[in-house]
Amino acid sequence: MDFRFSQDALDLADGARSFLDGANPPERLRSEDGRDSLWPQLAALGLLGVLAPESAGGLGLHDDSFVLIAEAAGRVCLPEPLVALAAISVPAVLATYPDEVGGLVRGDHVSPPVHPLAPYVHDADKADAFIIAGPDALYGVPSSKARLTPVKSIDPNRNLFRVEADLTDDLKVGGAGLCAVMAVRGATYTAAQLLGLTDAMIQMATDYAKEREQFGQPIGGFQAIKHHLASAQVKLEFARPVVYRAAASLDVDSIARQQVHAAHAKIAANEAARFASEVAIQVHGAMGYTFEVDLHYFMKRAWALETIWGDTAHHSMIINQAVIDGGLDIGPGTTFDAA
Amino acid sequence: MMDLAYTDAHRAFRAEVRDWMAAHVPKSPLKTLECEEGFNQHREWERVLKSGNWGMVTWPKEFGGRGVDLIEWLIFEEEYYGADAPLRVSQNGIFLLGPTLMEFGTPEQKARFLPPMAAGDEIWAQGWSEPGAGSDMAGIRTKAIRDGDHYVINGQKTWSSRAPFADWCFGLFRTDPESEKHRGLSMILFPLDSEGVTIRPIAQLDGNPGFAEIFFDNVRVPVENLLGEEGKGWNIAMATAGFERGLMLRSPARFQAAAKRLVELYRKKQDTARPAARDLVLQAWQDAEAYALSTYNTASRIMAGGKIGAEASCNKIFWSELDRMMHRTGLSLLGAEAELIGDGAEAAGRWLDGYMFSLAGPIYAGTNEIQRNIIAERVLGLPRI
Ligand SMILES: Cc1cc2nc3c(=O)[nH]c(=O)nc-3n(C[C@H](O)[C@H](O)[C@H](O)COP(=O)(O)OP(=O)(O)OC[C@H]3O[C@@H](n4cnc5c(N)ncnc54)[C@H](O)[C@@H]3O)c2cc1C
Numbered sequence: 224m225d226f227r228f229s230q231d232a233l234d235l236a237d238g239a240r241s242f243l244d245g246a247n248p249p250e251r252l253r254s255e256d257g258r259d260s261l262w263p264q265l266a267a268l269g270l271l272g273v274l275a276p277e278s279a280g281g282l283g284l285h286d287d288s289f290v291l292i293a294e295a296a297g298r299v300c301l302p303e304p305l306v307a308l309a310a311i312s313v314p315a316v317l318a319t320y321p322d323e324v325g326g327l328v329r330g331d332h333v334s335p336p337v338h339p340l341a342p343y344v345h346d347a348d349k350a351d352a353f354i355i356a357g358p359d360a361l362y363g364v365p366s367s368k369a370r371l372t373p374v375k376s377i378d379p380n381r382n383l384f385r386v387e388a389d390l391t392d393d394l395k396v397g398g399a400g401l402c403a404v405m406a407v408r409g410a411t412y413t414a415a416q417l418l419g420l421t422d423a424m425i426q427m428a429t430d431y432a433k434e435r436e437q438f439g440q441p442i443g444g445f446q447a448i449k450h451h452l453a454s455a456q457v458k459l460e461f462a463r464p465v466v467y468r469a470a471a472s473l474d475v476d477s478i479a480r481q482q483v484h485a486a487h488a489k490i491a492a493n494e495a496a497r498f499a500s501e502v503a504i505q506v507h508g509a510m511g512y513t514f515e516v517d518l519h520y521f522m523k524r525a526w527a528l529e530t531i532w533g534d535t536a537h538h539s540m541i542i543n544q545a546v547i548d549g550g551l552d553i554g555p556g557t558t559f560d561a562a
Numbered sequence: 563m564m565d566l567a568y569t570d571a572h573r574a575f576r577a578e579v580r581d582w583m584a585a586h587v588p589k590s591p592l593k594t595l596e597c598e599e600g601f602n603q604h605r606e607w608e609r610v611l612k613s614g615n616w617g618m619v620t621w622p623k624e625f626g627g628r629g630v631d632l633i634e635w636l637i638f639e640e641e642y643y644g645a646d647a648p649l650r651v652s653q654n655g656i657f658l659l660g661p662t663l664m665e666f667g668t669p670e671q672k673a674r675f676l677p678p679m680a681a682g683d684e685i686w687a688q689g690w691s692e693p694g695a696g697s698d699m700a701g702i703r704t705k706a707i708r709d710g711d712h713y714v715i716n717g718q719k720t721w722s723s724r725a726p727f728a729d730w731c732f733g734l735f736r737t738d739p740e741s742e743k744h745r746g747l748s749m750i751l752f753p754l755d756s757e758g759v760t761i762r763p764i765a766q767l768d769g770n771p772g773f774a775e776i777f778f779d780n781v782r783v784p785v786e787n788l789l790g791e792e793g794k795g796w797n798i799a800m801a802t803a804g805f806e807r808g809l810m811l812r813s814p815a816r817f818q819a820a821a822k823r824l825v826e827l828y829r830k831k832q833d834t835a836r837p838a839a840r841d842l843v844l845q846a847w848q849d850a851e852a853y854a855l856s857t858y859n860t861a862s863r864i865m866a867g868g869k870i871g872a873e874a875s876c877n878k879i880f881w882s883e884l885d886r887m888m889h890r891t892g893l894s895l896l897g898a899e900a901e902l903i904g905d906g907a908e909a910a911g912r913w914l915d916g917y918m919f920s921l922a923g924p925i926y927a928g929t930n931e932i933q934r935n936i937i938a939e940r941v942l943g944l945p946r947i
Binding site: 224225226227228229285287425429432433440441443444445446448449450452453454456457460461462463464465467468471472475487490491539542543546547553554555556557558559560 | 563564565566567568569572576633637639640641643644814815818819821822825828829840841843844847848849851852853854855856858859861862863865866873876879880931933934935937938939941942943944945946947
């Protein structure tokens with residue numbers, strides 16, 4: 224029992240973080256073009272293949288080595304769907320057509336996940352295929368057979384399409400179990416990105432509070448401002464271990480436990496991000512209510528991620544079933560595998 | 563890969579604690595430890611614990627412990643609260659002074675104080691607060707002036723938990739009368755039955771004398787009861803506060819047990835519960851789990867040589883606000899019963915007592931406002947003004 228990241232995972236995440244900080248500064252969020260220009264570098268750095276086996280050009284690592292990278296991607300509000308591809312598509316393809324994983328890892332082939340909980344797909348017009356979770360099976364759908372309808376997101380950096388297809392038997396690639404895995408991964412990794420967004424919003428508001436002066440002093444010296452930000456920090460600090468555990472439990476615990484952990488992670492991250500976004504705008508005053516200040520990109524990404532891969536209502540029902548209806552052993556000593 | 567599995571040794575340890583608790587935990591609840599009869603019952607329980615060598619499992623064997631690591635301590639706590647065992651009347655000693663002695667004490671002090679602490683033979687009170695020094699602890703004025711091989715203490719402490727019935731007290735005193743603020747303070751240990759000590763119990767919210775004022779009139783304490791260096795008491799106090807807020811004082815198992823009781827109560831009362839109650843019950847379970855996860859992470863870090871930092875303040879806010887929310891929710895499920903105390907109202911009594919005590923959580927161990935200041939200034943780096 225050692226609930227810490229390995230040094231290797233920390234080093235890998237540090238590398239990813241410094242790359243992302245440099246390659247995706249807030250200015251990039253303001254430009255309308257180039258939303259996928261980082262693909263070659265993300266692939267070259269091996270970030271698409273962290274969870275793919277070495278034989279497919281990946282690193283062959285477990286999710287507890289990718290969750291911090293997902294957090295880092297959230298922290299810079301990365302437009303490229305790195306996390307969805309590396310952490311949802313790669314494992315799904317690995318479980319169905321392992322020979323195809325190499326193409327995904329190299330960035331040659333883009334097949335985003337589509338799920339009833341995440342029906343809108345960013346940059347779907349650039350996809351080669353889609354991995355679609357149907358009612359009781361998983362389908363692999365070439366883009367020629369998918370119908371894309373453009374829809375607009377409040378997040379200016381999400382280039383969204385509704386993706387639909389006739390899910391015929393010949394497209395079936397796996398059973399319902401894989402759809403469940405996809406949902407758990409989707410929730411966990413969306414939560415991880417929300418942690419990063421929360422962190423970024425707290426940081427922006429803190430930086431602003433140190434600079435902006437009123438009544439002859441930095442507003443960050445006022446206790447009301449301090450306490451708002453401290454409360455947001457508390458929510459972040461206590462969402463983190465929940466999300467990290469959900470990632471650590473992927474492919475390790477029973478699917479039922481993974482579902483509860485992912486649900487908890489998503490709710491905690493949703494709540495932290497929503498709280499931090501409201502605090503951050505308040506700390507910025509009218510400046511926060513503008514399109515000029517970077518904050519809104521992060522806030523809007525957080526709004527988007529809060530709803531996809533299961534909103535709080537959806538995940539509360541999962542927790543409800545486990546905890547109140549009695550599917551799960553609760554109380555002291557039940558946090559990890561039943562003793 | 564992250565290792566989130568218990569070892570066979572952990573499982574065996576858990577089974578051992580579980581079996582022992584099943585055989586020894588009193589079948590009916592003890593009286594509150596904040597009254598004399600209850601205090602004595604709880605002290606008796608500490609002796610029973612000692613007979614099983616469970617006084618403070620993480621301490622070295624020579625001091626009455628079992629030398630187990632922090633993960634095993636968490637397992638012990640889980641089984642302890644899972645068995646609904648009594649609250650620890652010795653908590654000021656074993657959770658706060660003990661770790662501080664371990665870090666700053668001389669070998670003689672450790673040998674003298676730790677074993678009776680683990681055995682429940684000496685129960686400790688804490689003396690930080692004074693009438694003029696609450697949140698602003700640097701306002702401490704009670705003096706301890708060196709006179710030969712003694713300190714002579716004059717002044718007053720207040721809000722000292724357990725002091726009405728405890729044996730010893732540790733606290734901060736101004737050893738340099740010219741000093742101000744954080745400087746010139748020292749940590750001193752003294753017996754509560756010393757000549758010149760007067761204890762005036764104060765009734766708490768529930769009417770029981772849970773804390774007390776302590777008056778000092780030329781109380782002579784031998785210099786060997788100085789903990790750490792003279793004048794360095796502030797740093798030692800901060801280390802104690804770190805243990806208190808960061809890890810030891812409120813182990814997650816306590817909240818997980820309360821969350822479980824809340825779920826059970828909700829199952830019985832859901833037909834009359836207000837719609838929001840279900841959400842709050844789910845929140846209670848989730849937050850208790852989040853606290854447990856965070857604590858396993860802290861324990862893992864400390865075992866790997868890490869230290870508790872300013873993030874301990876996040877901890878203290880989180881558990882105290884969780885505790886209050888859980889008990890408020892529990893009461894809200896009880897309807898008209900929620901008012902009832904005394905015999906025959908055990909369910910209601912438990913939630914009401916728990917609620918009253920939860921109201922103190924955001925106040926003691928440094929108020930939550932002070933914790934938010936600490937987070938803002940030391941974690942986020944906002945200006946101190
Ligand atoms: C049940 C219980 C047990 C206790 N046990 C002990 C014990 O064993 N030993 C001991 O020494 N003490 C003990 N205390 C005392 C406790 O440590 C103090 O109550 C606490 O430090 C706050 O001090 P105060 O009560 O004087 O409140 P004050 O400091 O007067 O604060 C009153 C209010 O003002 C706020 N406030 C004060 N300063 C600031 C600031 N800078 N910024 C924002 N808000 C501020 C506080 O947050 C609080 O809301 C206990 C208290 C309780 C309730």
